[in-house]
Amino acid sequence: MTSLLPNTPRRWAVALLAVALLALPPAAQALGEPFYISLVSRVLVFALAAMSLDLILGFGGLVCFGHAMFVGVGAYVVGILAHHAAEETLLLGLLPGTASGWIAWPLAMLCAGALAAAVGFVSLRTKGVHFIMITLAFAQMAYFFFVSLRAYGGDDGLSLAARSTFSGLVSLRDKVSFYYVALGVLAVVGLLLWRVTGSRFGMVLQGAKANERRMVHIGFPVFRYRLAAFALAGAVAGLAGALLANQANFVSPAMMHWTRSGEIIVMVILGGMGTLVGPVVGAFVFLLLEEALSGWTEHWQVVFGPALLLAVIYARQGLYGLLPVRESAR
Amino acid sequence: MTRPLIKVTGLCKSFGALRATDNLDLDIREGEIHALIGPNGAGKSTLVAQLAGELRSDAGRVEFQCRDVTALPPPERVALGLVRSFQITSVFREFSALANVALAVQARQGHSFRFWRGALADPLLTEPARRCLEQVGLGARAETPAARLSYGEQRQLEIAMALATGPKLLLLDEPLAGMGREDSAVIVELLGSLRGRHTMLLIEHDMDAVFSLADRISVLVYGRAVATGTPDAIRRDPDVQRAYLGEEAHAGEFFHA
Numbered sequence: 001m002t003s004l005l006p007n008t009p010r011r012w013a014v015a016l017l018a019v020a021l022l023a024l025p026p027a028a029q030a031l032g033e034p035f036y037i038s039l040v041s042r043v044l045v046f047a048l049a050a051m052s053l054d055l056i057l058g059f060g061g062l063v064c065f066g067h068a069m070f071v072g073v074g075a076y077v078v079g080i081l082a083h084h085a086a087e088e089t090l091l092l093g094l095l096p097g098t099a100s101g102w103i104a105w106p107l108a109m110l111c112a113g114a115l116a117a118a119v120g121f122v123s124l125r126t127k128g129v130h131f132i133m134i135t136l137a138f139a140q141m142a143y144f145f146f147v148s149l150r151a152y153g154g155d156d157g158l159s160l161a162a163r164s165t166f167s168g169l170v171s172l173r174d175k176v177s178f179y180y181v182a183l184g185v186l187a188v189v190g191l192l193l194w195r196v197t198g199s200r201f202g203m204v205l206q207g208a209k210a211n212e213r214r215m216v217h218i219g220f221p222v223f224r225y226r227l228a229a230f231a232l233a234g235a236v237a238g239l240a241g242a243l244l245a246n247q248a249n250f251v252s253p254a255m256m257h258w259t260r261s262g263e264i265i266v267m268v269i270l271g272g273m274g275t276l277v278g279p280v281v282g283a284f285v286f287l288l289l290e291e292a293l294s295g296w297t298e299h300w301q302v303v304f305g306p307a308l309l310l311a312v313i314y315a316r317q318g319l320y321g322l323l324p325v326r327e328s329a330r
Numbered sequence: 331m332t333r334p335l336i337k338v339t340g341l342c343k344s345f346g347a348l349r350a351t352d353n354l355d356l357d358i359r360e361g362e363i364h365a366l367i368g369p370n371g372a373g374k375s376t377l378v379a380q381l382a383g384e385l386r387s388d389a390g391r392v393e394f395q396c397r398d399v400t401a402l403p404p405p406e407r408v409a410l411g412l413v414r415s416f417q418i419t420s421v422f423r424e425f426s427a428l429a430n431v432a433l434a435v436q437a438r439q440g441h442s443f444r445f446w447r448g449a450l451a452d453p454l455l456t457e458p459a460r461r462c463l464e465q466v467g468l469g470a471r472a473e474t475p476a477a478r479l480s481y482g483e484q485r486q487l488e489i490a491m492a493l494a495t496g497p498k499l500l501l502l503d504e505p506l507a508g509m510g511r512e513d514s515a516v517i518v519e520l521l522g523s524l525r526g527r528h529t530m531l532l533i534e535h536d537m538d539a540v541f542s543l544a545d546r547i548s549v550l551v552y553g554r555a556v557a558t559g560t561p562d563a564i565r566r567d568p569d570v571q572r573a574y575l576g577e578e579a580h581a582g583e584f585f586h587a
Contacts, residue, residue, distance in 0.1 A: 195445065195446050195448075198448045198449065199444055199445050199446055199447055199448065199449055200436055200442040200444040200447070200449045200452075200455075201442055201443060201444055202445075202449070203432075203433055203436065203442070203449045204433075204436070204442045206422075206425075207422055207425075210422045210423065210424060210425070211420060211421070211422050211423075213420065214420045214422065214491075215433075216404045217384075217404055217408065217413070217414055217416075217420075218408060218433065218434040218437045218491060218492075218494075218495050219404075219405045219408030219409055219413075219437035219495055220437050220442070221403070225442065225443075228443065
């Protein structure tokens with residue numbers, strides 16, 4: 001009965017997306033348009049950030065308006081460690097820097113995850129609009145913290161002294177290599193999160209979104225599960241930050257500006273909340289549209305805004321969410 | 331006399347000047363179906379919320395199985411076997427009936443920090459969940475999303491979820507609310523079939539159901555239990571008649587039943 005071919009529209013979409021993404025670098029080079037490799041690399045990084053937000057926003061119903069803060073912190077961890085490694089100075093007079101991705105990337109996840117745990121510990125005690133505002137407030141605090149951090153460039157940001165190294169296994173200076181690393185990370189994280197959302201943990205998260213009161217009265221202390229999801233989402237966003245630092249070769253407070261957080265939310269909603277694939281689609285549409293429109297006019301947001309509005313009105317479940325879950329009956 | 335499963339002493343709860351629960355004493359014995367009746371606004375739903383841990387009591391003490399649970403949060407009460415159902419159907423509407431009950435089963439199987447294995451493919455969850463669904467008569471509707479169940483079926487699901495948590499004491503807040511005669515009969519039969527296996531505190535306005543199911547009845551008026559006794563004793567109690575007749579004109583119906 002089982003066939004190797006996809007059997008639902010959504011699975012077809014995922015399969016086609018995967019093939020297209022795998023084939024993009026050779027295709028772009030064949031067409032003499034290597035620019036698309038870096039453009040889509042950037043999309044993949046934001047797709048990862050949006051996917052991590054989907055865990056708490058789409059599955060957990062938690063509208064975090066500060067997600068860019070975790071991306072930014074992940075990026076700064078990589079940037080700061082590389083800076084100290086290049087200058088051969090000690091971080092806080094204690095720790096040597098490093099350009100090794102084996103160390104810096106997990107550390108980026110750890111720091112962003114720990115920050116998310118702390119932020120979540122406070123903000124998850126609130127709900128609705130208050131939750132949105134308090135996560136925004138934390139993100140603003142993080143933003144201004146890095147703006148005032150003169151040692152690391154403050155407002156101007158910090159050039160990445162060196163790309164992360166992986167024991168000579170892969171060089172992120174090479175566009176194509178970076179592209180496939182980003183794609184691989186996205187695929188692996190996507191698979192992991194897919195398992196997580198269907199697991200017992202994921203059921204608790206979704207149950208708490210659907211009916212928190214009932215969850216409490218069938219015996220779930222929902223706070224701790226939400227906090228764990230929040231920390232996990234923060235850690236994955238930190239990983240996206242580590243990638244972003246390498247992609248842009250630069251870190252700056254602008255990465256965690258509140259408009260960035262808003263853009264990540266838009267990507268999730270545009271693509272389809274609670275689907276994991278949707279945010280990837282959303283990141284594509286958002287960033288490619290931004291690219292195309294900004295090349296056409298300086299006031300691209302005048303066109304972009306209404307387009308988003310239409311998408312949200314006519315595709316409430318997002319673009320990917322428009323596809324039926326099951327094969328339509330014949 | 332069997333020892334009380336839950337012992338409530340001097341319980342109070344005020345909302346501003348309104349004393350919703352006023353120095354209330356109540357014992358529920360192991361194994362009984364104990365009905366709580368009273369006119370609207372007598373404080374029945376407030377009491378359920380206090381017993382379930384949703385509302386903090388101003389004063390008084392709740393002992394469950396000889397353990398002071400007055401300050402315990404709801405999930406910990408559920409773990410001890412003190413479980414409520416809801417008057418307004420409170421299910422996970424997008425989940426299938428099976429998933430609704432599986433989630434309740436999951437709650438009693440230790441922590442849920444399990445991130446890998448698919449929950450709905452786990453027989454440790456789905457098999458007990460199916461048994462609960464069959465127990466309430468929803469066996470054939472397991473895969474149907476809760477939102478697409480009929481109102482009566484949703485009420486059955488509500489009870490299945492409470493059962494799935496492995497309750498010792500079920501706090502049933504108007505399980506027949508809004509149901510027609512036929513659907514009501516299904517639930518009454520279901521509750522009767524659970525007699526002896528679960529102790530129940532039944533809050534209900536349907537007096538036929540109350541008098542046919544209850545082993546004992548307590549009458550709540552202005553947050554106080556004015557009388558507790560067997561259905562016959564309650565019918566004859568002059569305090570009850572006065573309290574009820576003073577409050578609601580139609581209340582006479584059950585005294586002459």
